[in-house]
Amino acid sequence: MVNxxxxxxxxxxxxxxxxxxLTLSWGLTGLVNLGxxxxxxxxxxxxxxxxxxxxxxxxLGIAFSILVGLGVGFLVTISTLRLRDxxxxxxxxxxAEVVRLVASNEIWLTGGTDGIAGVPSIVPRAxxxxxxxxxxxxxxxxxITVHLLLNHLASSPWGRALRAVREDQVVAAVAGKPVVLxxxxxxxxxxxxxxxxxxxxxHYTSYVxxxxxQPLITIYVFLAVTAGGVGRPLxxxxxxxxxxxxxELTRFMAEVVxxxxxxxxxxxxxxxxxxxxxxLLRLRPDGLLPERNQRAPKPVAVHPKGTTS
Amino acid sequence: xxxxxxxxxxxxxxxxGTALLAAPAIVRAQAGPIRIGTLTPLTGSGGQYGPGMAxxxxxxxxxxxxxxxxxxxxxxxxSEDDQTNAEAGVRAARKLIDVDKVTAIMGxxxxxxxxxxxxxxxxxxxxxxxxxxxxxxxxxxxxxxLVRTQPNTTLQGRKFAEFCLEVSxxxxxxxxxxxxxxxxxxxxxxxxxxxxxxxxxxxxxxDDKKPSLRTEVDQAMRYNADCIFVGxxxxxxxxxxxxxxxxxxxxxxVGPGYxxxxxxxxxxxxxxxxxxxxxxxxxxxxxxxxxKKVADLTKQASxxxxxxxxxxxVNLALMAMAQxxxxxxxxxxxxxxxxxxxxxxKVDNAVDGLKAIVAGKKVDYDGASGPCDFTxxxxxxxxxxxxEQVKAGKMAxxxxx
Amino acid sequence: xxxxxxxxxxxGLVSGTILAVPAIGFTAIFAVLRYPNFAIGSLxxxxxxxxxxxNVRLGWPLEASFALAFLGAGIAAxxxxxxxxxxxxxxxxxxxxxxxxxxxxxxxxxxxxxFGNDPRGxxxxxxxxxxxxxxxxxxQQVENFAVALLLMALLWVALNFTRMGRAMRATADNPELxxxxxxxxxxxxxxxxxxxxxxxxxxxxxxxxxxxxxxxTGFRLILSVFAAAVLGGLGSIPGAVVGAxxxxxxxxxxxxxxxxxxxxxIGFVVILIVLTIRPSGLFxxxxx
Numbered sequence: 001m002v003n004x005x006x007x008x009x010x011x012x013x014x015x016x017x018x019x020x021x022l023t024l025s026w027g028l029t030g031l032v033n034l035g036x037x038x039x040x041x042x043x044x045x046x047x048x049x050x051x052x053x054x055x056x057x058x059x060l061g062i063a064f065s066i067l068v069g070l071g072v073g074f075l076v077t078i079s080t081l082r083l084r085d086x087x088x089x090x091x092x093x094x095x096a097e098v099v100r101l102v103a104s105n106e107i108w109l110t111g112g113t114d115g116i117a118g119v120p121s122i123v124p125r126a127x128x129x130x131x132x133x134x135x136x137x138x139x140x141x142x143x144i145t146v147h148l149l150l151n152h153l154a155s156s157p158w159g160r161a162l163r164a165v166r167e168d169q170v171v172a173a174v175a176g177k178p179v180v181l182x183x184x185x186x187x188x189x190x191x192x193x194x195x196x197x198x199x200x201x202x203h204y205t206s207y208v209x210x211x212x213x214q215p216l217i218t219i220y221v222f223l224a225v226t227a228g229g230v231g232r233p234l235x236x237x238x239x240x241x242x243x244x245x246x247x248e249l250t251r252f253m254a255e256v257v258x259x260x261x262x263x264x265x266x267x268x269x270x271x272x273x274x275x276x277x278x279x280l281l282r283l284r285p286d287g288l289l290p291e292r293n294q295r296a297p298k299p300v301a302v303h304p305k306g307t308t309s
Numbered sequence: 310x311x312x313x314x315x316x317x318x319x320x321x322x323x324x325x326g327t328a329l330l331a332a333p334a335i336v337r338a339q340a341g342p343i344r345i346g347t348l349t350p351l352t353g354s355g356g357q358y359g360p361g362m363a364x365x366x367x368x369x370x371x372x373x374x375x376x377x378x379x380x381x382x383x384x385x386x387x388s389e390d391d392q393t394n395a396e397a398g399v400r401a402a403r404k405l406i407d408v409d410k411v412t413a414i415m416g417x418x419x420x421x422x423x424x425x426x427x428x429x430x431x432x433x434x435x436x437x438x439x440x441x442x443x444x445x446x447x448x449x450x451x452x453x454x455l456v457r458t459q460p461n462t463t464l465q466g467r468k469f470a471e472f473c474l475e476v477s478x479x480x481x482x483x484x485x486x487x488x489x490x491x492x493x494x495x496x497x498x499x500x501x502x503x504x505x506x507x508x509x510x511x512x513x514x515x516d517d518k519k520p521s522l523r524t525e526v527d528q529a530m531r532y533n534a535d536c537i538f539v540g541x542x543x544x545x546x547x548x549x550x551x552x553x554x555x556x557x558x559x560x561x562x563v564g565p566g567y568x569x570x571x572x573x574x575x576x577x578x579x580x581x582x583x584x585x586x587x588x589x590x591x592x593x594x595x596x597x598x599x600x601k602k603v604a605d606l607t608k609q610a611s612x613x614x615x616x617x618x619x620x621x622x623v624n625l626a627l628m629a630m631a632q633x634x635x636x637x638x639x640x641x642x643x644x645x646x647x648x649x650x651x652x653x654x655k656v657d658n659a660v661d662g663l664k665a666i667v668a669g670k671k672v673d674y675d676g677a678s679g680p681c682d683f684t685x686x687x688x689x690x691x692x693x694x695x696x697e698q699v700k701a702g703k704m705a706x707x708x709x710x
Numbered sequence: 711x712x713x714x715x716x717x718x719x720x721x722g723l724v725s726g727t728i729l730a731v732p733a734i735g736f737t738a739i740f741a742v743l744r745y746p747n748f749a750i751g752s753l754x755x756x757x758x759x760x761x762x763x764x765n766v767r768l769g770w771p772l773e774a775s776f777a778l779a780f781l782g783a784g785i786a787a788x789x790x791x792x793x794x795x796x797x798x799x800x801x802x803x804x805x806x807x808x809x810x811x812x813x814x815x816x817x818x819x820x821x822x823x824x825f826g827n828d829p830r831g832x833x834x835x836x837x838x839x840x841x842x843x844x845x846x847x848x849x850q851q852v853e854n855f856a857v858a859l860l861l862m863a864l865l866w867v868a869l870n871f872t873r874m875g876r877a878m879r880a881t882a883d884n885p886e887l888x889x890x891x892x893x894x895x896x897x898x899x900x901x902x903x904x905x906x907x908x909x910x911x912x913x914x915x916x917x918x919x920x921x922x923x924x925x926x927t928g929f930r931l932i933l934s935v936f937a938a939a940v941l942g943g944l945g946s947i948p949g950a951v952v953g954a955x956x957x958x959x960x961x962x963x964x965x966x967x968x969x970x971x972x973x974x975x976i977g978f979v980v981i982l983i984v985l986t987i988r989p990s991g992l993f994x995x996x997x998x
Contacts, residue, residue, distance in 0.1 A: 003433075004407030011400060032804060079982060082989040086746050086803070086944055090936045091985065094978030097933060101975045104488045105514070113490040114445050117424050125432065205399060206428055209490075211421035212395040216353075219811060226808050244400075251389070251404060262367075263360035263826055266351035266390035267819040274816035278794045281809050285801040352819070354926065356827035488971055514971040518930040520728070520917040523721040523848075524965040527714060544829055548921050555839045555848045576829050576922045579836030 006132045010204060012244035013139035017197035018221045019228070019236035020146050025190035027231035027291075028154055029183060030166030032085055035076070035092030036194055036221055038099035041213035043069050043195025044202035045103065045110060048119040051203075058122055062199045069195025073188035081180060096215065103210035115209020122203050135204055142200065143237065146193060150233040162186055163231075220247075223277050229287030238289065246276060342385040343378075343636045345370070345626055346405035347619070348426065349416040353393025357543050358567065361607055362416045362440075362619040363388040368606045369623045369659060376660045379627050380636055387411060391422045398422035399429065406433045412630065412638045415622035417441060418615065420490040430454055436641040438622035440615050443490035447686040453642050456625075456687040458618040458678050460591050462491045466498025468694055469538060469563065469589065470510075473499075476587060477561045479535030480508030485525065485549065486540030487517035495540065517545035526552040539564040547576045554582035566590025566614050566697065571704050580702045588704065590614040591679045592695030595709045599657040599677035600695070611697065611704040614678060621676035624659040625649055628674060631666045649674050650682035650690075713844035718962040724851040726938075726958020727858040732913030732931060733938040733950040734865065739906035741882040741945035743899055745806040749790060750910045750935060752817035754928030757783035757911020758918035759821055762830045772834065772919075776857065779915040780908035786817060787907020788900055796899075822925040829922035854916050861912065862951060865905070869947070878902055882945065934961075937977050941984055943994025952992055956980070 018036060025031045033039075046065035050056040056064070076095060080088050103110045110116075123134045153159050164172040165182050173179045202208045220243060228239020250272045254265040284290075347366050349359030363386075370384040378384060387409045391398035398417070405411045406429060413436040417423040420443035427446070430437040431454035439446060439457050442465075447457055460468075473482050484499060486492045496512045503510040511532055515525045526549070529537055539549050539562060546568035553562065554577075562569075562585070569588030577583050591614060593599055603612045603620045625645055630636045633644035648662065653671030656662040665672045674681055679692035696707040732754050739747045760782030764775035790813045798805045839846035869875035874897075880888040881898045889895055913935075914928050921927070938957045942949025957977050964976040985991065 001408055004403050007403045007407070008400065011396075026804075079986065083985055084990065086740075086807075087940055087985060087989070087991070089746065089807075090940045091978070091982060093936065094933065094974075094981065098975045098978055101972060105969070105971050107493065112493065113420070113488055114443055115421060115424065115490075117445060117449060125428070128432065201396075205395075205425055207395070207421075207425045209395065209421040209424065211393075211419060212425070214353075214394050216392065216394055217396060219815075222808055222811065226805070230805075248400065248404065251401075255387075261360065261826075262347075262349075262363040262388040262390070263351045263356070264823050265388075266392075267823040269390070270352060270819040271816050271823070274812040274814075274819070277812040278809060278816070281801075281805065281812075282794070282797055285798055285805060351827075352822065352925075356822075356925065357829065360827055514969075515965075516971055516973045518933075519725075519961075519973065520921050520931070521721070521725045521851075523725075524718045524962040525970055527717055527721075528965070528970075531714070544921060544924065544926075547829065547831070551836060551920060554836055555850075556846065557838055557841075572828070576831035577836070578831050578834060582836050 003129055003132060006129075006136050008244055008248055009241075010132065010136050010139050012241045013136070013143045014197050014201045014204070015221060015224060015244055016143040016237050016240035017139075017146060017200070018194055018217075019224045019240045020143070020150050020233060021190040021193035021197070022221055022225045023231070023233050023236040024150060024153075024193065025187050027225065027233075027236065028159060028162045028166065029186040030085060031183060031187050032089040033092050033187070033190065034089045034218055035094070035096035035099075037213045037215060037218040038092070038096030039069055039073065039191045039194035040198040040201070040217065041096075041099050041103060041210070042072055043198030044208045044213075045116075045198075046195065047199035048116045048202045048208040049110070051120050052116055052118065058120060058203060062196065062203075065195045065199035066192045069192035070188050073191025074184060076191070077184040077187040081183070093215070096213070096218065100210050100213055103213075110210075113210055115207060115212075117207050119202050119206045119208055121206055125206070139200060139204070142196070146196075147233050147237050154233060158182075223273070227277065227280050227287055229289035229291060231291035232287070232289050235287050235289035235291075239287065242288075247273065342383040343380070343630065344385045344387060344409050344411045345623065346409060346411035346414045347386060347388045347416045348391050348398060348401055348405065348414050348422070349388070349619070350393040350418050350422075351388075351390035354542075355393040355418045358418060358613060358615045359390070359416070361613065361616045362418075365603060365606050365616050365620050366415065366623045369620065369627075373627055373659050373663065376663070379631050379663060380634060382636065384627065391417065391419070393419050393422070395419070395421045395425040399425050402426040402429050406430070406435050411435060412636060413438060413622075413626045413641050415626065416615075416619040420446060424449065427451055427455055430638075433638075434642075435638040436626065436645070438619070438626065440618045444494055445490070447688045451687065453685075453687070454638070456645060456683050458591070458621055458681065458689060460692050461688050462494040463498050464692070466495040467502050469495070470499040470502030472587065472589060472694075472696065473536040473538055473561070473563050474503070474506060474508065476563065477536035480506060481532065481534045482508065482510040482536045482538055483529045483532045483534035484510055484512045484538045484540065485515060485529060486512070486538075487542075487545060488514050492540065499538065515541075515545070517541055520548060522548050522552050523556075525549075526556045526558070529553070530556055530558060534560055536561040536563060539568065541568055543568050543572060543576070546573060550577050550582055550586070554579065562586040564588060566611075566695070569697075569699070570613055571609060571611050572613075574699055574702055574704070583699045584702070586699050587707070588697045589694050590617070590697075591689075591692045592709050593657075593675045593677065593679050594693065597657055597675050597677075599675065602658060603677045612677075617677035621674075621678050621681050624662065624676060625674060625681060627659045628656075628662040628666060628672065631663050632672075646683055648672050650680070714966060715963070717845055718966045719959050720845060720847060722959030722962035723955060724848070724855055724958070725962070726955035727855045728913065728916045729931075729934055729938055729958055730951045730954035731858050731861060731916060732910040732935045733942075733954045734862065734947055735906040735909030735913065736935055737939045737942070737945055737947060737950040738902055738909070740939070741947070742878055742902040743806075745795075745803040745810070746936075746944070747906070748807055748811040748932075749787070749814035749817060751928035751932035752814040752821075753783045753787050753907045753910040754914030754917070754931055755818060755821055755923070755925060756786050756914070757908075758914035758923035758927045759825060759830070760911065761915035762832060762918060762923040766830065766833050776912055776915060779911045783911020783914065784904035784908030787910070788903045790817065791899075791903045818925050818929070825925070827925060829924040831922045832919050834919060850919075854919065857912070857916065861909065865909075865947070874898070874901060933974055934977065937981055941981050941991055943991030946991070946993035949991055949993030
C-alpha cells in the first residue's frame with residue numbers, strides 16, 4: 001500500500017509540473033495549449049535519446065530536453081502568433097497529433113512505435129522501494145521549485161504584463177507592452193516546463209513510446225488546472241494532486257458498485273471523473289483556489305464582436 | 310527444443326532450493342483468497358478486446374473455485390482498465406501489485422502498456438502474462454518474470470506469407486497495416502518469404518482512424534495483387550473490407566484472426582464482401598478442447614485469439630501455483646514451465662490440471678491458443694495456426710497446421 | 711497518374727462532404743454560443759448509436775434512422791448544454807469549452823455503459839462501385855453525399871428564409887443588437903444546440919454506416935472536424951463546408967502522393983499555412 005501511495009504521489013508530481021506549464025501559458029497568458037502532451041513527449045524523447053543512445057549523463061539529457069522544449073515552444077508560437085485563442089487551441093491539438101505521428105513513423109529517428117525501453121534512471125532502480133522514495137523527493141521538490149519560481153514570476157512586473165495581455169491584447173499593446181514577445185516568452189517557458197516533466201517521467205518509468213502521449217493526458221491536466229483554479233499556480237499544484245487522488249479513488253468506488261461488468265465499471269469511473277468536474281465547475285466556477293486579483297467579469301477569449309455576458 | 314530441455318534440467322536443480330527459500334512466504338500468505346489481476350483495455354482503442362478477456366478470467370476462476378480452489382484457497386480476480394494508455398496502465402498495475410497484492414497480472418494488450426508495466430512486475434516479483442505483439446517485449450531484462458502467448462513476428466510474418474502464397478497461387482501480395490510496434494518486422498518477415506520464391510510484395514501503412522480508405526484501396530488495386538494481407542484491428546479492417554468490395558477486388562484476402570472473424574462478417578453486413586476471406590490465429594493441436602472451451606465461455610462460435618490467450622494465462626497461473634505449492638508470483642515464475650511443457654498428462658483446463666497436480670502427476674498444458682511451450686526468453690517455442698475461411702457468412706475451419 | 715489524382719480528389723470530395731455535416735454542427739454552435747463544443751465527438755457517437763438502434767433493433771429504414779440520429783444527438787446536446795455548460799456562461803468561453811470536454815467524457819461512457827465496446831454494424835446492403843472509365847464512384851457514397859447536401863440545403867433555407875433562422879444569424883452577428891430587436895437569446899441558443907448536436911449525430915451515423923458504431927466513432931472523427939471548422943473559419947457555415955471538402959481532398963492526396971500514415975498530419979500543416987496567411991480561416995471574421 002505504501003509503495004502504491006508513493007508511486008501515485010510521484011505521478012501526481014509529474015502532473016503538477018504539467019499543470020504549472022499550463023498555468024503559465026493558459027492561466028496567466030491566456031494561450032490555450034491543447035498540445036501540452038506533445039511537449040511532454042518531446043521532452044521525454046529528447047532526454048531518453050541522448051542519455052540512452054548517445055550516453056549523455058542524465059542531468060545533461062534533462063537540460064537538453066528543457067532546451068528542446070524551449071525551442072519547439074518558440075517555433076510553435078511564431079507560427080501561431082496571429083491566431084485567435086480558439087484557433088490556437090485547435091492548432092496545438094493538431095501539433096500534439098503530429099508529434100505522435102512523427103514519433104511513430106520516423107523509426108530511424110525515434111525508434112518508432114516500439115519506443116525506447118530501458119531509459120536510464122536518475123537513481124538506480126535496484127534500490128527498490130528507496131528508488132521510488134528518492135524519486136518522490138526529487139519530483140516533489142522539482143514541482144515545488146517550479147511552482148515557487150512561477151509564483152515569483154506571476155507577481156513580478158512580467159507576470160502582470162502577461163495578465164494584461166490575457167485580459168485584452170489591444171489595450172496591452174496600446175499601453176506599450178510587447179505583446180508578441182510576452183506571448184512567445186510565456187509559451188516557450190511553459191513548453192520547457194512540460195518537456196522537463198516528460199524527461200522526468202521518462203527516466204522514472206524508464207520507457208518512452210508514442211502511444212504513451214495521448215490526448216487523454218492533456219485533458220487530465222486541463223481538468224486538474226480547472227479544478228484547482230486557473231491563473232493561480234498553487235491552485236494548479238493542488239489540483240494535480242486532487243485529480244490523481246480522485247482518479248485513483250474512483251477505482252475503489254467502481255469496485256463496490258454491485259452487478260456491473262468490468263467494462264461498465266471502467267465506464268462508471270470515467271463518468272465519475274467527468275461529473276466531478278462538471279459539479280465542481282458549477283459550484284466553484286473559478287476552481288478551489290480562485291485567482292486572487294479577480295479578473296474582469298468577461299470571457300477570457302477575445303471575440304471580435306460582442307460577448308456572451 | 311534443446312533450449313527447453315536444458316532449461317528443464319536447470320529448473321529441476323533449482324526447484325529444491327527455491328522451495329526452501331519460498332517456504333516462509335507460503336506460511337505468511339496462507340490466509341484469504343489468492344488474488345490475480347487482469348489488466349486489459351476496457352476503454353480506448355483496445356476496448357473491443359479487453360472486456361471479453363476480463364470475462365474469460367472471471368469465468369475460469371469461478372469454475373476453479375467451484376471445484377475447490379487452488380491449494381485450498383479461493384481465487385479472486387481483480388480487473389483493472391489500462392485505458393489503452395501506458396500512463397493509466399502503469400497506475401493500474403501499481404494498484405494491482407501494491408494494494409491487491411496480486412500474484413500475476415495477465416492480458417496486457419497494447420505493447421506500450423506491456424513494456425511500461427513489465428519493470429514494475431519484475432521488481433515486485435509479480436508474474437506478467439501478455440498478448441502484445443512487439444518482439445522487443447521478451448527482450449526486456451525481465452529475468453523470467455514474463456511470458457508472451459502471441460507468436461513473435463518472425464514466425465507470424467513467415468506463416469502469413471506462406472499461407473498467402475498458397476491460397477492465391479500467385480506471387481504478388483499487397484500488405485496493408487496500421488502503424489504498430491510489430492508492423493515493420495512482420496512485413497520484413499513476410500517479404501523474406503515472398504522474396505524466397507521470387508515474388509513481390511509492398512507495404513502500405515494506413516491511418517486506422519479514418520472512416521474511408523478508398524485511396525489506399527486504389528493503391529492496392531493498382532499493385533495488381535493476387536493477395537492482400539490486411540493486418541489491422543476490427544474497426545479499420547471493417548472499413549478496408551467494405552472499400553475492397555466496392556472497388557471490385559477479386560483476389561484473396563488474408564488477415565489475423567483478431568480482425569477476420571465472425572464479428573467482422575457481421576459488421577460488414579454484406580455477405581459477399583467478406584466471403585472467402587481467410588483468418589489465421591495461433592492454435593493448439595486439432596481436437597484440443599481448450600479452444601472449444603473459450604468458444605463456450607465467450608458464447609462465440611469463433612472466439613478471438615486474445616480471449617484464447619488470456620484463457621491460457623489464467624490456467625497456467627493457477628496450475629503453476631499449485632505445482633509449486635506457492636501462491637506467489639515467485640511460485641508462478643518458477644513453475645510455469647513445469648506445467649506448460651515437458652511431457653506428462655495432457656490437460657486443457659485448470660480444473661483437470663489441478664486435480665492431476667494434487668494427485669502428484671506431472672501435467673503438460675495445451676491450451677486454447679497453442680501448446681503453450683515457452684523458451685527461456687518467454688516466447689512460445691512452437692505453435693500451430695488455425696486457418697479459417699468465411700463460407701456462407703460463417704467462419705469455417707480450413708485446417709490446423 | 712492523372713486519373714488516379716482525379717480519383718483521389720473524388721474520394722476526398724465524398725469523405726469531405728460527410729465530414730462537413732458534423733463540422734457545420736460544430737461551427738454553428740460556435741457562431742451562436744461563442745465557445746468550441748468539444749463534446750461534438752461524443753454527440754456524433756450518440757447519433758451513430760441512435761441511428762443503429764433505429765435501423766437494426768427497430769428495423770426502421772435509413773431515412774427514419776437518420777431522423778432518430780438527429781433527434782437523439784440533438785436532445786443529448788441541449789440537455790448537456792442546459793445542465794452543465796450554460797450555467798458557466800459568466801466564467802467565459804474557455805470554461806464552457808472545458809466543461810464540454812467533461813460532458814464529452816460522460817456521454818461517451820454512458821454509451822459504453824449501455825452498449826459495451828463491441829462495434830455495431832448497420833443493416834444496409836453494400837454495393838459495388840459504378841465505373842466511368844478509369845474512375846469509380848460508390849452509389850452508397852453518392853447517397854451519403856446527397857444526404858449531406860440535402861441537410862446543408864435545408865439548413866441554408868432555414869437560416870435565410872425562416873424567422874428563427876434570421877434570429878440565429880442575427881444572434882451570431884451581434885447578440886446585443888439581436889436582443890434589442892426582440893430575439894429571445896435563450897430560445898435561439900437552444901435551437902442552435904439542437905441543430906448543431908443533431909448535425910453531429912447525423913455525421914456520426916454517416917460514418918458509422920461505413921464502419922460501425924462503437925463508443926469511439928466520434929472520437930476518431932473530431933480531429934478532422936476541428937480541422938475543417940478552423941480552416942474554414944470558426945463560426946462560418948460556408949467555411950465549414952469548404953474546409954471539410956479541402957481537408958477531405960488534401961488527406962486523400964496525401965495518401966496518393968506522400969505517405970498514407972501522415973494523412974492527419976498533412977491536414978494540420980495545410981491549416982497552419984492557411985492560417986498564417988488568413989489568421990481567421992478562409993471565411994472567418996477578419997478582426998480578432
